[in-house]
Amino acid sequence: MKLLPFLCFLAPFAAAAADIPAAPVAEKGDSLFTDDFERSILGEWKSIIPTFTVGNGVLKGEQTRDDHGAVGRVYRPMKDVVIEFKFQLIGSTGFNAVFDDQKHKGSHAGHICRIAFSPKHLRLGDDKEGVMRNDIYEMRKDPAQKAQADKLLEGRNSAFPFTFEQKKWYQATIELAGDQLRVSVDGKPTAYLKSPGIAHETKSSFHFTVNGPGVLFDDVRIWQAK
Template sequence: MHAPARFIAVLVFALVSGRVATAEDAPAPARKGALLFSDDFSAPAVGKAWRAQWPALAVVDGALNISQEKPQHSAVGMTAVGAKDVVIEFKFKLGASTGINAVCNDSGFKEGHGGHICRVSLSPRQIFLADDKERLSHEIEEMKKDPARKAEVAKLVAGRGKSIPMKLDPQRWYQMSIEIVGDVMSVSVDGKAVGFLKSSGIAHPMKSDFYFAVSGKDALFDDVKIWEAK
């Protein structure tokens, strides 16, 4: 990482965490290894590598359109990964959606909600990074049902998520990069580092799948690429 970009990352961390950050706080950039997945949606239909859940998914004007059609759940487009550490890049436009989640799962992990491991949530006003393995465990989900344990839950999930204030124009395309290496997940938008989260659940040994979950209509994606990170 060049010095200006590293400075931006450190400054953002300081603003979000409320403490003075040092150069050592900013994660080193990941090195891309083997290409695990790529789709530029140049074909007229959604490729077989994508699994639709609570659809609909469609290729529209050379981009992937994901729209929520059922109120019970966000629309999901999922593809296989099969690696521990990854670099994920894609272009996105929020469109008429209220939010996009870019999620890594482990289908073999049964101790947490939906096998979720970690996510980056995108909305018009913020980016949210989360360690889902630790904050959405079955034990914690059960504790949330008891209002008397609210403080206990808050203590257990402290540090498992981070909100980064950022205005995202719903009608503009953005380039997103997500790097997951060890217990650190860092994000960049349009080539600029905007923040990172360090939390133990991120280091889960397998990310079997990656998916987009869309709330609302007409979120667009393009040039999705996933590499194994070195």
């Protein structure tokens, strides 16, 4: 199976731990969604691109199509939120956690922002004003315009070192407030990005994109930010 380089959309920009705010940028408010996967069907999750399944108390994502990673999505209108979930790599080297607005036509597939969990890094990206913005997306296909496109990406993404081991459970917390995105792993602030596209008024869905043999997810919770 061909494994697409799903992290290549984020141009490398190394940031330092000092760039991460020590205090949360958002606090939990009213609950919007919770799922512990104690069943055998997907429920509200939509396997947009195969394959996502539920069993043994977890959600499993596994790439079964050559041209794209598996996409499992839950629909909720949201703007500023706190999201928590547990995950375990079981063969895949990483995955994306993505916010979209299907009605937004200014970026590829309505992508707004994402967090890419890779073997050695956490990478945060502003898709709306970054690599997925339609004009930049097309420019980067043309080698003659790629350098110009890359200049437009300055400040639209960040990368922070972190090593994820296979078959080990981790707890991720995503705080999205205004134009800020802050991620903690196992309670430790780990990555941060401030970029204008993150502040997009409405995110209509949240999804995981999994490339390769598999990732397990559990205890997914979404709160409206106070």
